[in-house]
Amino acid sequence: MEVFRPSSLYEALEVRAAHPQAIPIAGGTDLMVELNFGRRRPEAILDVSRLPELQVIGREDGRVTLGAGVTYARIIRELADHPALAQAARTVGSPQIRNRGTVGGNLGTASPAGDSLPVLAVYDAEVVAASTAGTRRIPWREFLVGPKRNALAPDELIVAVEWRQPDGPGSFSKVGTRNAMVIAIAGVSLQLDTAARRIRIALGSVGPTILRAPEAEAFGAGILDESGAWADPRAEVPADALGRFGELAAAAARPIDDIRGTAAYRRHACAVLARRALTWALDDRRLAAG
Amino acid sequence: MAVEARGVGLAGRAGRIGTSAARIDGLPKALGSFAYGSDLWEEGMLYGATVRSPHPSARIRSIDVAPALALPGVRRVLTAADLPARRRYGLEYEDQPVLAEGIVRYAGEPVAVLAADDPEQARAAVAAVRVEYEPLPAVTDMEAALRPDAPAVTEVGNVMRHVRIVHGDPDARADVWVEGYYEVGMQDQAPLGPEAGLAIPAPDGGVDLHVSTQWLHSDRRQIAPCVGLPEEKVRLHCAGVGGAFGAREDVSMHIHACLLALSLGRPVKMVYGREESFFGHVHRHPARIWARTGARRDGTLVSARVRLLLESGAYTSSSSVVLANACTFAAGPYEVPNALIEGTSVYTNNPPTGAMRGFGSVQVCFAHEAQMDKLAAALGMDPLELRLRNAVHTGSVLPTGQTIRGSAPGREVLERCAALPMPPDIPPTDRDRLTLPGGAGNVGRGEHIRRGVGLAFGYKNVAYSYGFDDSCEAAVRLERGIDGPVATIHTAAIEVGQGLHTVLAQIARTELGVDEVVVEQPDTEIGSGGSTSASRQTVMAGGAVATACATVRERLLARVVEALGPDAARGPLRLEDGRVFDGDVPLGGIDHFLDTPVEAREVFHHRPTTPLDERGQGENPHVMFIFGAMRAVVEVDEELGLARVVQLAGVQDVGKALNPRGVEGQIEGGAAQGLGLALLEEIQLRDGRIANASFTDYLLPTILDMPPVVSAVVEDPEPGVPYGAKGVGEGSTIVATAAIAAALRDATGRELNRVPVTPDELAGLAPARTSGGPAPIPDVPGPRAVLDYR
Numbered sequence A: 001m002e003v004f005r006p007s008s009l010y011e012a013l014e015v016r017a018a019h020p021q022a023i024p025i026a027g028g029t030d031l032m033v034e035l036n037f038g039r040r041r042p043e044a045i046l047d048v049s050r051l052p053e054l055q056v057i058g059r060e061d062g063r064v065t066l067g068a069g070v071t072y073a074r075i076i077r078e079l080a081d082h083p084a085l086a087q088a089a090r091t092v093g094s095p096q097i098r099n100r101g102t103v104g105g106n107l108g109t110a111s112p113a114g115d116s117l118p119v120l121a122v123y124d125a126e127v128v129a130a131s132t133a134g135t136r137r138i139p140w141r142e143f144l145v146g147p148k149r150n151a152l153a154p155d156e157l158i159v160a161v162e163w164r165q166p167d168g169p170g171s172f173s174k175v176g177t178r179n180a181m182v183i184a185i186a187g188v189s190l191q192l193d194t195a196a197r198r199i200r201i202a203l204g205s206v207g208p209t210i211l212r213a214p215e216a217e218a219f220g221a222g223i224l225d226e227s228g229a230w231a232d233p234r235a236e237v238p239a240d241a242l243g244r245f246g247e248l249a250a251a252a253a254r255p256i257d258d259i260r261g262t263a264a265y266r267r268h269a270c271a272v273l274a275r276r277a278l279t280w281a282l283d284d285r286r287l288a289a290g
Numbered sequence B: 001m002a003v004e005a006r007g008v009g010l011a012g013r014a015g016r017i018g019t020s021a022a023r024i025d026g027l028p029k030a031l032g033s034f035a036y037g038s039d040l041w042e043e044g045m046l047y048g049a050t051v052r053s054p055h056p057s058a059r060i061r062s063i064d065v066a067p068a069l070a071l072p073g074v075r076r077v078l079t080a081a082d083l084p085a086r087r088r089y090g091l092e093y094e095d096q097p098v099l100a101e102g103i104v105r106y107a108g109e110p111v112a113v114l115a116a117d118d119p120e121q122a123r124a125a126v127a128a129v130r131v132e133y134e135p136l137p138a139v140t141d142m143e144a145a146l147r148p149d150a151p152a153v154t155e156v157g158n159v160m161r162h163v164r165i166v167h168g169d170p171d172a173r174a175d176v177w178v179e180g181y182y183e184v185g186m187q188d189q190a191p192l193g194p195e196a197g198l199a200i201p202a203p204d205g206g207v208d209l210h211v212s213t214q215w216l217h218s219d220r221r222q223i224a225p226c227v228g229l230p231e232e233k234v235r236l237h238c239a240g241v242g243g244a245f246g247a248r249e250d251v252s253m254h255i256h257a258c259l260l261a262l263s264l265g266r267p268v269k270m271v272y273g274r275e276e277s278f279f280g281h282v283h284r285h286p287a288r289i290w291a292r293t294g295a296r297r298d299g300t301l302v303s304a305r306v307r308l309l310l311e312s313g314a315y316t317s318s319s320s321v322v323l324a325n326a327c328t329f330a331a332g333p334y335e336v337p338n339a340l341i342e343g344t345s346v347y348t349n350n351p352p353t354g355a356m357r358g359f360g361s362v363q364v365c366f367a368h369e370a371q372m373d374k375l376a377a378a379l380g381m382d383p384l385e386l387r388l389r390n391a392v393h394t395g396s397v398l399p400t401g402q403t404i405r406g407s408a409p410g411r412e413v414l415e416r417c418a419a420l421p422m423p424p425d426i427p428p429t430d431r432d433r434l435t436l437p438g439g440a441g442n443v444g445r446g447e448h449i450r451r452g453v454g455l456a457f458g459y460k461n462v463a464y465s466y467g468f469d470d471s472c473e474a475a476v477r478l479e480r481g482i483d484g485p486v487a488t489i490h491t492a493a494i495e496v497g498q499g500l501h502t503v504l505a506q507i508a509r510t511e512l513g514v515d516e517v518v519v520e521q522p523d524t525e526i527g528s529g530g531s532t533s534a535s536r537q538t539v540m541a542g543g544a545v546a547t548a549c550a551t552v553r554e555r556l557l558a559r560v561v562e563a564l565g566p567d568a569a570r571g572p573l574r575l576e577d578g579r580v581f582d583g584d585v586p587l588g589g590i591d592h593f594l595d596t597p598v599e600a601r602e603v604f605h606h607r608p609t610t611p612l613d614e615r616g617q618g619e620n621p622h623v624m625f626i627f628g629a630m631r632a633v634v635e636v637d638e639e640l641g642l643a644r645v646v647q648l649a650g651v652q653d654v655g656k657a658l659n660p661r662g663v664e665g666q667i668e669g670g671a672a673q674g675l676g677l678a679l680l681e682e683i684q685l686r687d688g689r690i691a692n693a694s695f696t697d698y699l700l701p702t703i704l705d706m707p708p709v710v711s712a713v714v715e716d717p718e719p720g721v722p723y724g725a726k727g728v729g730e731g732s733t734i735v736a737t738a739a740i741a742a743a744l745r746d747a748t749g750r751e752l753n754r755v756p757v758t759p760d761e762l763a764g765l766a767p768a769r770t771s772g773g774p775a776p777i778p779d780v781p782g783p784r785a786v787l788d789y790r
């Protein structure tokens, strides 16, 4: 097996163009499992873990750039102002996995159980992909094309993800049978966009890919309107409306029964987590408003 | 390099019995220099690998090994057609094929083994062996297996054994009856060290096998006939064991590696990966239990009626004894004057089951403790009070008719357990969210949390029962070392990580008054140590070492008397601090009398036991008992059905704690394993196939699942064994699962009659398990106790 270890993005993209069969490796926490189980035997590996261009965390004009090679451990430390993303990073694996695993790898694997993905969905992020031909931005709704499939071309690398800094509280929650180090049975991320008076919610592990819940989003924005909570964080939103929000979110799930959990439980968990997430977001705004 | 560590003993310098002496294997393990079975290496060795059946039941039409042999580096492929001698082996019955012959009975059964120059080539070769199967109907449910029209899994049908215990008048009338149905899933021992060994052909035509195991001599008894050698030409050496819990009682890669090594004349190493390990050893028996418990209005138990099924899987392993244990302990550690207990172990096309920590008592404890809580509720009695009223004690008669003659401080264990401090009750909203149910998942801020408390009480035998002549041999040598006298201990008793060898060193220090003790690696150069299981080695190997030390001491003191003349000794002579004392007068260093070493070899037997008769009765089926109690405090997120155990408080009856910290470790580790069974750990089978053969989906407790354990011991010496010490390895495992289940019921008000409990059940999305009624009693010729351990 050949191993390429480029030291710049440019060099890496040239390797990618010349050797499309070379599989990129970042933290290796997904890829090495595949190799160890003999599910994959690539002829060549392209190590992207030392590319400085992928290590960037940038903020400019309200836009945030997160390099594909940034690890979960760094996200927890350096993106505390993004509670949803930091919480998602904290739910990933164990300290060892968080020290190695990257968001780029999560995007590369494109698993419906990838914990950073529901958060990137509610940030409505763009994936920045590059090849020797140039750079393109892939809108979130076009990036995940199916279970473990993304829109990356064979000669491209993921360089970063970008989004507009959210204006409002957000969270990520994940249910698993075990209290840590567990693959999600269901994951929910919610983000309030106060300026646009919108709520975005995304579900993980309850469908072939990450799912948004547009009906719930519209309903949620509506009940905040009706109760006046957009304008006045202290305004009460009725409990039954929050419950209804949860149910609508769960209705967007397309879960299956598997060894990790039942479809019925997954749907139920989505309803509970979505309701709690919106409740917390309102609580957090109330608290911030004093 | 690991090879250098083969056969080298570990030494420790300080700590008599009763002290928490440092582990002699502690530093090497912490530093990573300890050689486990998977670290073995030998010049020129080949790597073995196993071809396994993907079908739970099939006829083998043909096997074509040519494509595998054509691959680079592949040296040999063996199938059943190549076996040189006996073709079956087994712990109790020789019913397990070395390699499948014509039929496969479970998914994962070995069909061929091969050796190649490197592990990668061996893996490729496994995939290249072409086996043509004709799938046959598979029996994958233990009740279905008992139906008259079920296909026969084995030549003797589907009933492995039936045990019937009839005690008093089973139709006795009671004021109050409670009824329950219980299920236990299939737990895996999940030792961190996988099955591993290295077979080295010897110039004398024999073979040396270095292997991670629990019982060298039992392995050898099974290996030798299958490789066609006399036992003395099959020499076993213990390779470092990374946990066992029953998983290493059976032969795994042993025979395969020896066959390959002997046929190739080269060393062959075999190490299972984690996935293969799930197929490479037996698991805990899944159980279905129907129980009816009757009591007088004042809470005095009148009758226990229990019907239980244990699933043996495709082969026997230790199923017959696990069943006997489950039956003899089915009524719990309570005085029950009348009982009818009927147990059947059943063959199916699921993976074989056998020994696992607790050995049948874990499953029945889950049931009898749920019954006791139901009874307490029905009587309006405090659950602790009910248990105290009925707990057995010395002199109590058990359902087998056995009178407990040794120590049985069950009541004290219960009382001490109930008195252990409760955990602080900080409101969930004020706590670190990692400590809430759901842990790192960030699923709550303390809403919808309910706390529950549960108690469980259980007991189990120590060492082997039912008439088996259980023994351990030890050789002890005392000689002059560089800085003082050194004692060297040699046994075949295996250290599996529980601390046995440290305890043996402590015994030698105590008996011989020396500091430095070397414990040699166990091997078959000495007589059997018996199995490191059944909580027996502190008693058995400890007994053998204590006895051998006593003989060494006698011989040494005889030398002293000889050297000083018979009149020199005024007081009793004794050994302490490396010196010989005459009363309080030091006579000089022990060294002084060690111009030549003093040696002794002794075999320790425990009191004889007796088999069960046709009515499940016996004078003395078990030699001694350990009692354990545990209180669990849990929190449940009642909406999400997620749980976190807040505290486990356990008390164990240990006779005498030879190494208190070691005992504490056993209590904590056993509690963790019980927690796993209560909430997480289950081998999930789909049509006979293991669906979660990895640690990604076979979930073991993490540090966020395992709460602090508060523990205490009751020291009530057992008569007739050294220091009065009993075993300590299993007590907390037996009760932890039952205690946690009780606490979960307390928190949720739900029935929860199956473990592991699922989030669906805790959240009320899935109902309790139901049954169409007790399984019919099979029509088999009586409850023969078929024990053939040799």
Ligand SMILES: Cc1cc2nc3c(=O)[nH]c(=O)nc-3n(C[C@H](O)[C@H](O)[C@H](O)COP(=O)(O)OP(=O)(O)OC[C@H]3O[C@@H](n4cnc5c(N)ncnc54)[C@H](O)[C@@H]3O)c2cc1C
Pocket (backbone or CB within 6 Å): A023, A024, A025, A026, A027, A028, A029, A030, A031, A032, A033, A048, A068, A069, A091, A092, A093, A094, A097, A100, A101, A102, A103, A104, A105, A106, A107, A108, A109, A113, A114, A115, A116, A156, A157, A158, A159, A181, A182, A183, A184
């Ligand atoms: C024990 C354990 C626990 C885990 N727990 C979790 C968990 O809780 N939640 C979770 O979401 N995941 C979990 N994972 C999976 C894994 O850690 C994550 O998916 C992680 O984000 C992968 O990142 P990586 O850098 O290690 O990826 P790698 O394994 O290096 O790569 C993953 C895939 O992405 C591709 N890739 C990587 N970087 C790029 C790039 N720049 N451009 C194009 N393609 C690229 C690779 O070719 C590969 O196909 C766990 C894994 C393990 C082993």
